[in-house]
Amino acid sequence: MPDVAGPTGYRPRRSVLYMPASNERALEKARTLAVDALILDLEDAVAPDAKEQARENACHAASSGDYGRREVTIRVNAVGTQWHAADLAAAAVAGPDAIVVPKVETGEQVRALATALEAAGAPERTQLWVMVETPQAVFNAREIAAASDRLSVLVLGTNDLVKELAAEHVPGRQPVLTALSLAVLAARSAGKVVLDGVYNDVQDAEGFAAECEQGRQLGFDGKTLIHPGQVEACNAAFAPSEAAVEDARGVLAAWESGAGAGVVTHRGRLVESLHVETAQRVLAVHEAISGLDAD
Ligand SMILES: CC(C)(COP(=O)(O)OP(=O)(O)OC[C@H]1O[C@@H](n2cnc3c(N)ncnc32)[C@H](O)[C@@H]1OP(=O)(O)O)[C@@H](O)C(=O)NCCC(=O)NCCSC(=O)C[C@H](O)C(=O)O
Numbered sequence: 034m035p036d037v038a039g040p041t042g043y044r045p046r047r048s049v050l051y052m053p054a055s056n057e058r059a060l061e062k063a064r065t066l067a068v069d070a071l072i073l074d075l076e077d078a079v080a081p082d083a084k085e086q087a088r089e090n091a092c093h094a095a096s097s098g099d100y101g102r103r104e105v106t107i108r109v110n111a112v113g114t115q116w117h118a119a120d121l122a123a124a125a126v127a128g129p130d131a132i133v134v135p136k137v138e139t140g141e142q143v144r145a146l147a148t149a150l151e152a153a154g155a156p157e158r159t160q161l162w163v164m165v166e167t168p169q170a171v172f173n174a175r176e177i178a179a180a181s182d183r184l185s186v187l188v189l190g191t192n193d194l195v196k197e198l199a200a201e202h203v204p205g206r207q208p209v210l211t212a213l214s215l216a217v218l219a220a221r222s223a224g225k226v227v228l229d230g231v232y233n234d235v236q237d238a239e240g241f242a243a244e245c246e247q248g249r250q251l252g253f254d255g256k257t258l259i260h261p262g263q264v265e266a267c268n269a270a271f272a273p274s275e276a277a278v279e280d281a282r283g284v285l286a287a288w289e290s291g292a293g294a295g296v297v298t299h300r301g302r303l304v305e306s307l308h309v310e311t312a313q314r315v316l317a318v319h320e321a322i323s324g325l326d327a328d
Pocket residue numbers: 050051052053058059060062063074077078135166189190191192193194230231235259260261
């Protein structure tokens with residue numbers, strides 16, 4: 034399985050920032066931001082008459098090597114649009130870390146996309162990320178997640194989902210919680226990474242922090258973002274806190290002092306081998322991301 038979260042081979046994807054690939058200032062600024070990954074957008078953030086220039090900018094940026102440790106991905110226009118084929122062909126040649134495809138709805142579409150990437154000569158390192166953002170995609174999330182080894186990440190599109198459901202954006206996200214959890218279940222059942230949707234109010238730091246917290250508690254590996262002002266809080270929310278790291282060390286110490294007992298306690302809590310695995314994962318993630326944000 035390519036590059037999934039886990040104690041070994043963990044790749045941080047706490048913060049994943051969208052930017053319209055037509056916005057040259059944003060593309061430049063992204064080189065200095067403490068994000069784990071970038072999505073250079075050719076889809077909804079780009080007006081029809083700017084699509085070709087955006088495609089050129091995104092491909093140039095993705096092959097420039099200017100973004101250091103950050104994963105660079107290109108979001109193409111959806112299958113069936115007038116831009117999709119040219120976007121996919123150009124992105125495959127540019128060879129970003131991943132090509133992000135919006136509005137995917139079936140496992141068959143995923144397999145066709147993987148075949149198209151191969152045929153277009155995309156390098157092996159270029160993964161496929163797909164967006165879960167329609168009711169049909171939510172119901173098919175399990176087959177989507179398992180459809181191809183090239184697919185490594187599911188990305189929630191909560192703006193489209195709310196639109197398709199004729200629901201509303203509300204604090205706590207009750208209208209989309211079932212969909213969010215189904216997507217996390219699907220990703221985990223196939224060993225894939227899963228990213229939460231965006232928070233639209235770039236001035237509401239409190240609401241944003243609450244949504245990051247909720248996303249982490251639901252099981253998301255990270256969150257997609259729309260503004261640089263959201264990066265720092267997102268990185269903090271999706272990293273183990275100091276208390277979590279200290280607790281994980283305590284769990285390991287308690288387990289070791291149990292000298293082979295199948296069950297011990299730490300701070301009055303039950304500790305079995307599965308809790309030890311969770312603690313090891315927390316420490317592995319902590320180690321992997323320590324120091325990253327100084328880049
Ligand atoms: C939301 C914005 C339109 C706000 O833009 P603006 O008013 O220009 O912001 P600021 O003036 O506060 O910007 C400050 C500086 O930061 C740079 N900037 C802003 N946004 C970004 C960004 N996304 N990436 C990189 N840099 C950014 C500005 O250039 C300023 O720089 P400086 O000159 O140095 O001061 C804007 O933030 C924006 O366009 N955001 C991204 C929108 C987007 O990509 N949307 C598509 C994905 S969202 C989605 O719908 C997901 C999914 O499909 C779904 O259905 O849910």
